[in-house]
Amino acid sequence: RKEVEQDPGPFNVPEGATVAFNCTYSNSAxxxxxxxxxxxxxxxxxxxxxxxxxxxxxxxxxQLNRASQYISLLIRDSKLSDSATYLCVVKYSxxxxxxxxxxxxxxxx
Amino acid sequence: NAGVMQNPRHxxxxxxxxxxxxxxxxxxxxxxxxxxxxxEEGLKFMVYLQKENIIDESGMPKERFSAEFPxxxxxxxxxxxxxxxxxxxxxxxxxxxAGDSGANVLTFGAGSRLTVL
Numbered sequence: 542r543k544e545v546e547q548d549p550g551p552f553n554v555p556e557g558a559t560v561a562f563n564c565t566y567s568n569s570a571x572x573x574x575x576x577x578x579x580x581x582x583x584x585x586x587x588x589x590x591x592x593x594x595x596x597x598x599x600x601x602x603x604q605l606n607r608a609s610q611y612i613s614l615l616i617r618d619s620k621l622s623d624s625a626t627y628l629c630v631v632k633y634s635x636x637x638x639x640x641x642x643x644x645x646x647x648x649x650x
Numbered sequence: 651n652a653g654v655m656q657n658p659r660h661x662x663x664x665x666x667x668x669x670x671x672x673x674x675x676x677x678x679x680x681x682x683x684x685x686x687x688x689x690e691e692g693l694k695f696m697v698y699l700q701k702e703n704i705i706d707e708s709g710m711p712k713e714r715f716s717a718e719f720p721x722x723x724x725x726x727x728x729x730x731x732x733x734x735x736x737x738x739x740x741x742x743x744x745x746x747x748a749g750d751s752g753a754n755v756l757t758f759g760a761g762s763r764l765t766v767l
């Protein structure tokens with residue numbers, strides 16, 4: 542079983558749609574959680590951290606459920622520029638970031 | 651304020667040759683991390699270095715791979731006798747805080763894409 546699992550997608554949605562991605566992690570000792578965005582053939586960039594209480598940044602909302610070891614990302618009012626791969630990232634007990642394989646999002650006009 | 655600089659951006663090698671990838675951290679950052687991304691996969695941790703010290707190389711293959719971060723100059727990831735399976739994107743990241751700091755935020759470079767023919 543992978544340490545961080547994501548649905549690879551692709552999720553193909555029209556502009557303006559709301560889309561949600563899920564991620565599960567296997568290590569209950571995980572301490573920090575993040576969503577990164579990676580454009581094709583580019584480096585990953587931090588989108589947002591994920592906190593237990595849930596957090597929002599503009600059109601993006603992240604949720605964490607420690608009991609279920611589950612993380613989610615909700616994107617409202619999708620834009621064409623949101624097309625990218627979204628990486629679920631977990632950090633536990635050390636400096637290593639454990640990356641999921643990513644969920645690909647395609648936003649069409 | 652330049653970010654993390656990696657070069658070369660693209661490198662083509664034939665099987666058996668050596669590949670050297672360089673990473674200059676952000677100004678003021680003394681912690682460097684190397685990750686590898688195989689096609690259609692997530693990034694995998696390889697090694698964590700501070701100046702002149704390897705802190706954790708648990709993600710490095712036991713053979714053919716080595717990394718250094720000298721007192722002066724960039725960090726180097728060296729792959730000897732490359733094989734086709736080494737073809738991947740190699741990303742370097744740097745941070746200003748110690749790796750085990752909860753507030754540690756990594757900044758990634760644009761990556762070096764190695765193709766082994």
